[in-house]
Amino acid sequence: MKHLVILLVSVALSMPVWAGQAKVYVWRDENGVLVFSDSPRPGAEEVEVKEEVAVLPSVDTSILDIKPKVIEDKYHVVITQPEQNATIRDNSGSVYVAGGIKPIFKRGFRVQLYLDGKPYQAPQTHSMFALRNVDRGEHQVKIELINDKGKVIASSDTVTFYMHRASVN
Numbered sequence: 001m002k003h004l005v006i007l008l009v010s011v012a013l014s015m016p017v018w019a020g021q022a023k024v025y026v027w028r029d030e031n032g033v034l035v036f037s038d039s040p041r042p043g044a045e046e047v048e049v050k051e052e053v054a055v056l057p058s059v060d061t062s063i064l065d066i067k068p069k070v071i072e073d074k075y076h077v078v079i080t081q082p083e084q085n086a087t088i089r090d091n092s093g094s095v096y097v098a099g100g101i102k103p104i105f106k107r108g109f110r111v112q113l114y115l116d117g118k119p120y121q122a123p124q125t126h127s128m129f130a131l132r133n134v135d136r137g138e139h140q141v142k143i144e145l146i147n148d149k150g151k152v153i154a155s156s157d158t159v160t161f162y163m164h165r166a167s168v169n
Contacts, residue, residue: 024049075154076102077127077145082161089164093134099127099143099156108148115141136165 025037025044036047081098082088088095097113110123115131116139123146139161145154 075145077143077154077156079141079143079156079159082141082159084159085161087162087164088134091166093132093136093163093165095131095134095139095161095163097129097131097141097143099129101127101145101154106148110146112144112146113141114144115139134163136163136167138162 023038023040024047025040026047027035027041027044029035037044040046078100079097080100081096099111101109101111105127110125111127112123113120113129115134120129120131127143140158141161142158143156144152147153
């Protein structure tokens, strides 16, 4: 009985495949162009078609999360030079500030350096700065990353350094 049911189900499932197989005919028209058709005509030859039926299983897509996700870039900015509480000994008052930006610096972004809470020059397209003629004493630097719309998207921690210059007294 069980084998009979399996046989009947397999025959029933394969019937649409048999019904769907049509004959194909080919001939050349008056311009010499090959014409393919499912209708025979005088002078047409039947083409043997090897039909491979690919039946894809039904997939329940209701469980898939197909809504587009908004990817938020979380940027991280650090000052790598000078180090926190470093003493810079330079009689000309020159200090080099280097920053690092992760994950990646994109086109259109700018970097603003702050020295003692005030913007130092205009924002630029890289994170290396050369400060000149910095007075003796304690100073703080900070870097902000600005996107192409002018919004600050990341800031470094404030780094304190000490400028040591020889006195003229």
